[in-house]
Each structure stands twice: as C-alpha cells, then as structure tokens.
Amino acid sequence: MLQKKHHEYREKIRAFALEKIEPLAKSIDEEQRFPTEQIKPLTEMGLMSMVIPEEYGGKPIDTISYSIAVEELSRVCGSTGITIAAHNSLGALPIVKFGNNDQKMKYLPRAAKGELISFGLTEPEAGSDAGGTKSMAIRDGDDWIINGSKCFITSASHAMATIATARTSDKPEEKDITSFILEKGWEGYSVGKKENKIGLRGSDTASLHFDDLRISDEYRIGKIGEGFKQMLITLDGGRISIGAMALGLAQGALDCALKYAADHKQFGKPIIFSQAIQNKIADMETEIEGARLMIYDCSERKDAGIPFSRHSAMCKLYASEVGRRAAHSAMGILGDIGYYTGPYPAERIWRDVKLCEIGEGTSEIQRLVIARDLLRSLKQT
Amino acid sequence: MDFNLSEEDLEFKQMAREFAEKRLYPQAEEMDEKAETPKELIKECGELGYLGFTVPEEYGGMGFSSTAFAGVLEEFSAACAGFGILLSVHCSLCCEIIKLFGDKDTKKKYLPPMATGEKIGSYCLTEPNMGTDLSAIATTAENKGDHYLLNGTKTFVTNGGLASVLIVFAKTNPDEGHRGLSCFIVDKDLDGISVGKPETKCGIKASDTREINFADVKVPKENLLGEEGNGFRMAVTILNSGRIGVSFQAIGIAQSALNEAIKYSKERKQFGKPLAAFQALQFKMAEMATRIDASRLLAYRAAQLKDAGKPCHRETSMSKLFCSQTANFVANEAVQIHGGYGYMKEYAVERYFRDARVTEIYEGTSEAHLMVISKDLLKD
Numbered sequence: 030m031l032q033k034k035h036h037e038y039r040e041k042i043r044a045f046a047l048e049k050i051e052p053l054a055k056s057i058d059e060e061q062r063f064p065t066e067q068i069k070p071l072t073e074m075g076l077m078s079m080v081i082p083e084e085y086g087g088k089p090i091d092t093i094s095y096s097i098a099v100e101e102l103s104r105v106c107g108s109t110g111i112t113i114a115a116h117n118s119l120g121a122l123p124i125v126k127f128g129n130n131d132q133k134m135k136y137l138p139r140a141a142k143g144e145l146i147s148f149g150l151t152e153p154e155a156g157s158d159a160g161g162t163k164s165m166a167i168r169d170g171d172d173w174i175i176n177g178s179k180c181f182i183t184s185a186s187h188a189m190a191t192i193a194t195a196r197t198s199d200k201p202e203e204k205d206i207t208s209f210i211l212e213k214g215w216e217g218y219s220v221g222k223k224e225n226k227i228g229l230r231g232s233d234t235a236s237l238h239f240d241d242l243r244i245s246d247e248y249r250i251g252k253i254g255e256g257f258k259q260m261l262i263t264l265d266g267g268r269i270s271i272g273a274m275a276l277g278l279a280q281g282a283l284d285c286a287l288k289y290a291a292d293h294k295q296f297g298k299p300i301i302f303s304q305a306i307q308n309k310i311a312d313m314e315t316e317i318e319g320a321r322l323m324i325y326d327c328s329e330r331k332d333a334g335i336p337f338s339r340h341s342a343m344c345k346l347y348a349s350e351v352g353r354r355a356a357h358s359a360m361g362i363l364g365d366i367g368y369y370t371g372p373y374p375a376e377r378i379w380r381d382v383k384l385c386e387i388g389e390g391t392s393e394i395q396r397l398v399i400a401r402d403l404l405r406s407l408k409q410t
Numbered sequence: 411m412d413f414n415l416s417e418e419d420l421e422f423k424q425m426a427r428e429f430a431e432k433r434l435y436p437q438a439e440e441m442d443e444k445a446e447t448p449k450e451l452i453k454e455c456g457e458l459g460y461l462g463f464t465v466p467e468e469y470g471g472m473g474f475s476s477t478a479f480a481g482v483l484e485e486f487s488a489a490c491a492g493f494g495i496l497l498s499v500h501c502s503l504c505c506e507i508i509k510l511f512g513d514k515d516t517k518k519k520y521l522p523p524m525a526t527g528e529k530i531g532s533y534c535l536t537e538p539n540m541g542t543d544l545s546a547i548a549t550t551a552e553n554k555g556d557h558y559l560l561n562g563t564k565t566f567v568t569n570g571g572l573a574s575v576l577i578v579f580a581k582t583n584p585d586e587g588h589r590g591l592s593c594f595i596v597d598k599d600l601d602g603i604s605v606g607k608p609e610t611k612c613g614i615k616a617s618d619t620r621e622i623n624f625a626d627v628k629v630p631k632e633n634l635l636g637e638e639g640n641g642f643r644m645a646v647t648i649l650n651s652g653r654i655g656v657s658f659q660a661i662g663i664a665q666s667a668l669n670e671a672i673k674y675s676k677e678r679k680q681f682g683k684p685l686a687a688f689q690a691l692q693f694k695m696a697e698m699a700t701r702i703d704a705s706r707l708l709a710y711r712a713a714q715l716k717d718a719g720k721p722c723h724r725e726t727s728m729s730k731l732f733c734s735q736t737a738n739f740v741a742n743e744a745v746q747i748h749g750g751y752g753y754m755k756e757y758a759v760e761r762y763f764r765d766a767r768v769t770e771i772y773e774g775t776s777e778a779h780l781m782v783i784s785k786d787l788l789k790d
Binding site: 151155157180296303305353370387393396 | 536539540541542543545546565566609610611612613619679680681682688690691738742745746749750751752753754755756760763764767768770771772775776777780
C-alpha cells in the first residue's frame, strides 16, 4: 500500500512538523490563539495546496500522502491538523471538484498561496441534519440575496471566503440546497464571536452571518439544487482527513505515553515493565495500526475511483474512537501529571481528539451512513 | 446489606441539593473559568456545618456518618466537582485522619477550627517521583528530640493554597520502606514552607492545586500524628474515606451529565424530531443510567461498611474504580449526544467531561485499585 515516496514524504513532513509546528502547539492552546505565523511555512511546504491542480498554482499529491500530511501535523498539534484538513478537503476541494474555470482561476491560486477557505455548512438548527439548512438564497434578477447563519466554522475569522450552502427554494427538500462562494469582505458578511472550545484551541472556530448578502450568480457553485449532493461528496473526502487527524493525535498520545512509561519509575522500575502498562501500550499500537490501514486503504480507493463513502465513514468512526481511547490511556499512564497542562501533551491531545468523534458527522451519523450503505448494497444484489 | 438510605440521610442529600442549586450551580462555570473557589462559599459551607460534617460533635462538628456525607458530596460535585474535591479532601482525608489517629489534645486543637472552616486542611502525600508507590516517599522528618526537621517536596496538593493545616507524610526512617513512614500535622505558617503557584489542570479547575516545599521546617514533636513508623498503615486506612469521597464525586458528575443529556435530547430537534426519539441515543442514555445506578449501589455499600467499622478495602477500591469509569463513560456519551455543542464551553457537559477524567487518576489510579482488588482476591 505504501510506496517509497510515501515514506520519504512522511519523513519530510515529520521533520517539518517537529521544527515548525510542535514548538507552538502548547502555547497556542493555552493562549487560544490562531498561529498566523505558521501559514507561510505551511504554504511553502505545499500543505495549503495538496488538492489543487498545478494549473491553478497547486502541488497536488495523492490521498495517502495527504493523509500522511494531516497525520504528521496532528501528531504534534491537533489545531494545525484541523486547520490544514479543513482548508484542503472542505474549502479548496469543492471548488476543484464543482467550480467552473473562472471560479478556479479566481480562488485556487490564492488558496494555494495560503489564503484560507472555510466550509460553511453547519447551522445552529442543522447539525447532523445538514439537509435541514435554514439559510436562504433568494433570486433577485441576476443576483442572489443570502440570509442566514452558520456555526462552528473552522477558520471562520481568518478565511478569505467560505463555501456556504443555502436553500434556493422554500421547499424543505434536500434537492433545494445550493452552494455559493462568499467572500469575507463583502457587505452583509460578518464573522461572529470566536467559540471557546474544550480543545483545538489554536484553531479558529466561529460563526458566520449573512445579512442581505447580495452576490452575482457567478458565485454559485455547480447547478442550482446540487449543493446537498456536493456537500455529501465533499464530506466523504473530509472524513478521511478527520480520520487522519485522529490517527495523528493517537500516535502523539502513544509517543508521549511510551516515552513516559520507559522513564518513569514506580516500585523500583520503569512502569513500562508492568504488564498492565504494557497491555495498554500494546492495545494503543494495535488499534492505531488498524486505523492507519483503514485510512490508507480508503485513500487508495478514493484515488482509484472506487466508491469509498462507506469506507471513509468507517475509517473516521474507527480512528476517532481509537484516538479517544489512546488519549485516555496516555493520560492514565501519566497519572497525576497527565491531568495537568504541564510538560506533557497528553492532556491537550485528550481534549483535542474528542472533536474527531463529533466534527464532520458524529460517530452516530457515521454508523448511520455505514448501515445505510450496507443496506443499499444488499438491495442491489 | 440494606442500601436504603435513612430518612435523615435523604434529608441531608436534599438540603445539600438545595444549597447547590442556590449557590453552586449558578457560579460553577465561572469558578471553572477563573480557576478558583470564592472564599465566601467556603465560609458559608463552614457556617452550615458542611466542613465538619463527619467531625464528632464534641469537637465542634456535626457528627454524621460517611453515608450521610456521601449524599452531600454527590450533590455538591454534581454542581461543581472542583468544590466537591475541596470538601472531600478537607473532610474525608484531613479531618478524618485527625479524628481517627489524633490524641485528645490534637483533636481539641485542630478539629474545631477545621469543622467551622476557619482552617482548611490539605493532604500532602504525592511527590514528584512518587505516585502509587508509597514506600518511595522521599520527604524526610528527622527526629531532633523536641521537634522533627521536615525536608522535601509534595506535588498536586489539593487545597494547597487555601489550607492552613497540612497533613504531611514523611520518612522518619529513610532506610525503611513502608515502615519508615510517619504522618504529621503541620501548620502552614511555620518557617521553611513555600507554596508554589496554582497548577493549571484539565478540569476540576475550581479546586486549588499546588506544589508545597518543606525546607528545614521545625515541626513540634506533639504534631506527630499517631506513632512513628505508623504512617503507611494510617494512609491505607484513610484511603477508604478518600475513595468513598471520589466515588460520590464521580457519581455526582455522572448524574449531572446524564441530566443534561436527557434535557438536551428532548429539546434538540434534528431530522424533524427530538434526538430523544432516536433509538441509538435512547439506548445510550439507558446504558448511562444503568451504570450510574450500579455505581451508586457499590458506593453506598462501601460507605455503609465503613460506617459499620467493617473491613472494606476491596469494596472501597471496587467502588472508586467503577464509579470513576462510569463518570468517564457517561460524560463522554453526554458530550456525544450534544454533538458540536458538547465541544463548546457554553454547555456544562464540556466541564463534566473534563472533571470526570480526574476521578480515574487521583486517590489511586484505576491500575492501583486493580492491584488492591486482585491482591485481596488472591490472598490465601
């Protein structure tokens, strides 16, 4: 599954992450600060343009490499992991996949140069039920007038634009949702207050408000009524990155726990020599490797053009639960010190990784997606 | 064994609940945010008798049982687990150890001001290089005739900044393991004691946690609690109350998390119906409630055994192990039921999730309790 280039790419990203990302991870969490100074080095590493074609200024890489990048960044800093994952797979990708040439020419080169794009899907009343979108886009001549609110939007304050879904008809049907590109500076576009989150505190999460936001039809993405379908396709890919993020955080938890267990002595010997700790570490490693294989397998399917919707739900579901368990175990292995925001990252990882079971579809929704897909294949045979 | 609580115990629980609703729930979020407990809250609790709840009446306390106190701890922790642990450390560890092992003069001197909250207690056991293994304690107390010379560092000391009475475990014979351990009551205003700045924690932020350093502290001879070399036995005895305390803290957190989940699942609509109408979430909540009930039964059994003066190491360990696991399970699921909102600080489940985590760590990690339970099972 992994080729030489993947191993080399991992080494490159790992070295970069340790040098440029890891040193800030603790302080951005404590200060609840979005690290704008990281954007330049991330851009130079090609991490802002992983899904953008070369003709639009990108450096596209295969999905396994993409997963490796998100994994290695998250291994040292979950906040950076989610910022990158959201920009690439939720912000840039819908334009790559569903945008027209003008839209690509206008936005993708900027995205590739490090200007963030956010994904405006979730609303206060439409979480798991994304089809319940309340935001409205009303036709006015050649224009659209958009009203509504989006919440929990990653990079909301820093992104130059958002890919927002809105209802283009009064009917409650999913086929009446359309997506648009909305730019931050436009009249009627405002960013709400920053969310105070349990974890990923170095990522920028806020609400977006559209108040009589008038845009020309050229900012509509794809056909009218295709927004919901586009969004589902986007999320299929996005789930791979949340899986990769959980995987990286889990690996970070294991790195921390293993080192601590080998150093810390109780009853006259390092605690790694106790069977209870060994078993925990063995389970962490086994589950992490399982999650990794699922994520790479799903990445490969995606690149090979094989349907991967169920697989992306499965790898996201599994990796996020593995991540939570690994972080929980790491904190337990560290004992008292693990509960403090002290020298070890275990506590931060534990708070960060919880998001992976929630964002881009809760685990409950993933199970729904998986079961429905199985049911569908049963009916087809 | 009868797990039915007496009418009196239920009344105490109800009173504690009313106090919590009036004074704790409204400011729990702020206490977490500011990482402190308001002094007047401690004062009020002292006036109402909560800080001397299990201290005998002759020493200025209320003289109630651990079982009665359990209800108080649960209700207080349900509102603010950080405040719950302040209370638990003060009462279940510090007052308790003086009550059990102090001589008459010691009790007379320390218990009355502690019972009213004029003096808060703090329990100094853990050290930078010692957690589960008590024989590895490196703090020393050298016998100098009329006093002991105390040297060493204690970490993760709950109430460290608030306390004026420190219960300190130190080696009077450093060459011995367990048997070299003794316990002292140390007044915090003695020369040579320095208290670190508050530690930042994942949760139970309202509780005050510090490092305390002892450098050539002269502790008067009469402040040795019990006998020299008896510290280990005392620590082990007192662990029972500590475990019962954390059990009920965990139950309180879990119950609150479940209450929030039930409330939210009825209010929040997705796909045209309340979340509570979805079987996957119904079953989650059923599982949460079942584990909470099982926890409560284990914890009350432990408390009642202790009150009856019966051996209860295994039972208190089982209770602490299971209750803390329950709290973590329930709080995690409660966050899950809240979805994105559960990840945000506006919703209380976020705090419960962080608070629950510590219950599996302090007063003995889960591994330490598995050691206690298995040792008891496998003894001849």
